[in-house]
Amino acid sequence: METLKILFLGTPDFALFSLRALVEAKREIVGVVTQPDKPKGRGYELLPPPVKVFAESRGIPVYQPATLRDEGFYELLKAIDPNLIVVVAYGKILPQNVLDYPKFGCINVHGSLLPEYRGAAPMQRAIIDGKKVTGITTMKMEAGLDTGEMYEKAELVIGEDDNFEVVHDRLGALGANLLLSTLAKLEAGTLIGKAQDDAKATYAKKIEKEDCRLDFSQSAQKLHNLIRGLSPIPLAFTTLPDGKLLKIVASKVSDCTKSGKPGEVLALDGGKITVACKEGALDLLTLIPEGKKRMSAQDLINGRRIKVGDLLGS
RNA sequence: CGCGGGGUAGAGCAGUCUGGUAGCUCGUCGGGCUCAUAACCCGGAGGUCAUGUGGUUCAAAUCCCAUCCCCGCAA
Numbered sequence: 001m002e003t004l005k006i007l008f009l010g011t012p013d014f015a016l017f018s019l020r021a022l023v024e025a026k027r028e029i030v031g032v033v034t035q036p037d038k039p040k041g042r043g044y045e046l047l048p049p050p051v052k053v054f055a056e057s058r059g060i061p062v063y064q065p066a067t068l069r070d071e072g073f074y075e076l077l078k079a080i081d082p083n084l085i086v087v088v089a090y091g092k093i094l095p096q097n098v099l100d101y102p103k104f105g106c107i108n109v110h111g112s113l114l115p116e117y118r119g120a121a122p123m124q125r126a127i128i129d130g131k132k133v134t135g136i137t138t139m140k141m142e143a144g145l146d147t148g149e150m151y152e153k154a155e156l157v158i159g160e161d162d163n164f165e166v167v168h169d170r171l172g173a174l175g176a177n178l179l180l181s182t183l184a185k186l187e188a189g190t191l192i193g194k195a196q197d198d199a200k201a202t203y204a205k206k207i208e209k210e211d212c213r214l215d216f217s218q219s220a221q222k223l224h225n226l227i228r229g230l231s232p233i234p235l236a237f238t239t240l241p242d243g244k245l246l247k248i249v250a251s252k253v254s255d256c257t258k259s260g261k262p263g264e265v266l267a268l269d270g271g272k273i274t275v276a277c278k279e280g281a282l283d284l285l286t287l288i289p290e291g292k293k294r295m296s297a298q299d300l301i302n303g304r305r306i307k308v309g310d311l312l313g314s
Numbered sequence: 315c316g317c318g319g320g321g322u323a324g325a326g327c328a329g330u331c332u333g334g335u336a337g338c339u340c341g342u343c344g345g346g347c348u349c350a351u352a353a354c355c356c357g358g359a360g361g362u363c364a365u366g367u368g369g370u371u372c373a374a375a376u377c378c379c380a381u382c383c384c385c386g387c388a389a
């Protein structure tokens with residue numbers, strides 16, 4: 001069969017795992033399409049996406065079209081003339097004419113076991129929902145949102161205290177391997193697509209600001225799941241009694257048996273800030289107070305910014 | 315020039331408004347108590363208060379000016 005000429009579409013670190021694997025597997029990558037540099041951070045500094053930085057360092061042509069839905073991009077596509085498009089966390093919907101272009105179609109690496117968690121934030125949502133297992137699916141792209149035929153899957157166990165960072169990195173690596181496997185099957189002519197059961201589909205909505213607010217009238221376990229799912233980015237938050245933001249990097253379901261009003265600080269022992277929840281209590285371990293650096297709970301306690309009886313999140 | 319917080323002992327902070335011999339909670343070191351301890355008691359070391367050999371002043375962590383660095387928000 002003819003050599004795969006791959007056009008890679010991806011943007012953040014998660015995509016980098018797959019792109020790097022393709023490069024290291026000596027795949028022919030005819031180009032990389034990624035989001036335009038965007039003003040980020042303090043002072044609106046223009047920052048290139050991780051994928052761009054890597055691709056440029058390897059001498060791969062990088063394209064950053066504002067949209068894929070105009071003639072300009074289609075002309076570019078014809079000029080590059082890939083016979084396969086691989087998409088990993090690109091961040092934009094591909095129009096039909098692009099989907100139809102490559103002879104071998106468009107393959108997507110998705111961070112969930114489809115049809116569960118279709119959409120934008122599958123990894124975070126799986127953790128937030130307290131899932132014990134998640135995974136990667138490679139799939140054939142079609143017009144719908146993550147609805148195409150599935151090729152291969154790989155599972156990943158989520159540990160009780162695993163956070164988004166851990167799951168993200170493991171799934172990234174898993175996704176890269178699975179992609180290579182899927183490409184090998186494609187070349188061998190043994191790749192088989194399997195339709196998704198739409199009835200079982202769930203959607204992983206994008207994470208919004210309000211999704212990140214801790215509500216201590218929920219169970220400690222749920223709050224712990226939320227904190228994990230949002231750590232280290234964008235981070236769950238609550239507020240200190242003075243109204244300042246307090247972001248929570250790491251927590252643990254507490255074995256403390258005291259009880260109190262939801263949000264009440266029950267204890268400050270052992271380097272932990274123990275907060276009452278509706279059910280059980282939560283130990284806050286690592287935090288970022290507004291305007292401050294990341295610090296341990298003990299550091300926050302030493303600084304006297306918090307005391308037993310304080311009410312968080314009110 | 316997007317908005318805001320901050321740089322004081324190894325860590326986290328107070329002190330800055332109302333200039334006048336640098337303090338708290340920890341850690342650390344030594345000693346004590348204890349069957350024992352991350353608990354408790356006593357004692358000690360450790361700071362050019364980001365930088366400028368800057369300005370004002372009898373006197374600056376504190377007021378003024380400039381610069382560097384860190385962080386939160388927003389995007």
